[in-house]
Amino acid sequence: MKLSRLAYMGLAAAVITGCSSVEKERASGGFEYVNIQPTSALDIPGDLEQPEKGSKYRIPETDIAQAPIGHRVNITAPQQVRPLGLGSRVLETETETRVYFDVVDGMGDSVAEFVRQAARDVLKRRNLEWQEVNENRWLTEQMTIQQTIDGEGGFLGFGGESDSELERTFRYELLQETESHKRTTSLRVNVNDFTQVVGGEEKVVAPLIVRNLETDLLNAIISEVNRKQQLAVARNKAEGIDTRLSQAAEGHSIFVVEDNFDQAWPLVNLALEEIGFEVDDLNRESGTYFVEYSEPGSGFLFIGGDDYENLGIAEGEYEFWLLDDGENTSVTVYKDDKLVSDEWMNKVFEAFKAAVKQQSKL
Structure with a gap:
């Protein structure tokens, strides 16, 4: 697989990881079922009673000609938001890519600013340019990634018989909400304006692909918050309590x-x-x-x-x-x-x- 950068490629690390583990994303094993042809009717011996035909359990006709089967099936697992840092948590009923942070030792006077600075550091480390629409909403510049995907099962479910050029564009949106008591803040990551073109034709991708992109960035920010908090606690302990x-x-x-x-x-x-x-x-x-x-x-x-x-x-x-x-x-x-x-x-x-x-x- 070949990769090239067109714009700010902060996501390159995540993409490269996907390429290196592409075999894990493809279905493996035997695919004899692909060539099995369905029988047109049930063959019942003449000396047995013929059952009555009913439609209750009949499988409806569907157009599945273009659906991936066999080695073309993508088995990418969904990434989970990992609240590993002290004070971080995810609601059980959460439907967005979001994490909550409660103030803990080492975060100083403002948990909101502490998380905000960690997010800035992650964006800088990934070479992502962004604009602060306001204090609680950031938008990154639109990014474009080009990849060559092979025909042997493809990458992210877009396989074919020959190699194809894949182009993906999107931008990140970060949204922060802080409770009125200032001791809890949440951070949500969205992927906006997402398009994917394969072989010159725009393709619709599964929501899982977009959700994994969001989760990858959010988990990186959670890890940075945890790293900064642990360092601050260690530094405070070394200095002693006043x-x-x-x-x-x-x-x-x-x-x-x-x-x-x-x-x-x-x-x-x-x-x-x-x-x-x-x-x-x-x-x-x-x-x-x-x-x-x-x-x-x-x-x-x-x-x-x-x-x-x-x-x-x-x-x-x-x-x-x-x-x-x-x-x-x-x-x-x-x-x-x-x-x-x-x-x-x-x-x-x-x-x-x-x-x-x-x-x-x-």
Whole structure:
């Protein structure tokens, strides 16, 4: 099989793959049935009762002369949209070539922009030129592919007794829809203006061929979203999780751990132990750690030295309350059922921040 590019051949990789596996797309085995001629009537011996003829199960006459049979039958399997990336999914009732993405760690502030950038990168990698009709709709330039298909079964179901020239033209359309809450976006791929000409004559192709072209591009974008998300998570882990000193709506000081509650909960435990707070009890449901602080070297039968610095705060029991705040987790501190002072929070902040970052890297 011979291939040539006429325009932006980003699809070439998919086409070449099809050519290399052309034998898998052709029916194989024996085709003796092709030459079997149907009998005109049922031959019943004379000594048997002749059955009554009925039309209930009669096979209607159809014009099947041009239908592919034998080795000309194309057995290409339909490609499936593969939601392999974290947060990607396909609806069971979906009839379009579409995938949904829910925001997950590593996608930043906008899942829509994260997916949009992944789609751009795939189009660039495939050398596809496109126009952004608006923020949520893109059209690629029309592409033309020429192929020479052989007569031995042909390619994609267009076989004949001699080689033929196949020309295919189409463009991709990408459509993105984002939910109002901004935490979910969908991406749909359409193939528009599709035509296929074989031997100078335009041919109608099975919907499967067009659907596979759409699926091929969408799966490539899903893989790119997954790759970018995994890299971002690894990069964030290498940098560690930040903590900042902020104020609650009521005006008191709080620590804000820049990660969700599920990630922050165990990190805060380890960080508190590292800076001198011994965890006596905890309640994950209420997000509370019950701790006791002792100055370095003040423990019973103290020998040697502790591996944390003196925070300059009063010894005693404290409660650290963690509150889920979406992508972040706020930490409020109490002593004797009262909020600690802003001065107390300032004294502990740097040590707490460093401990959280260090533990998140492990």
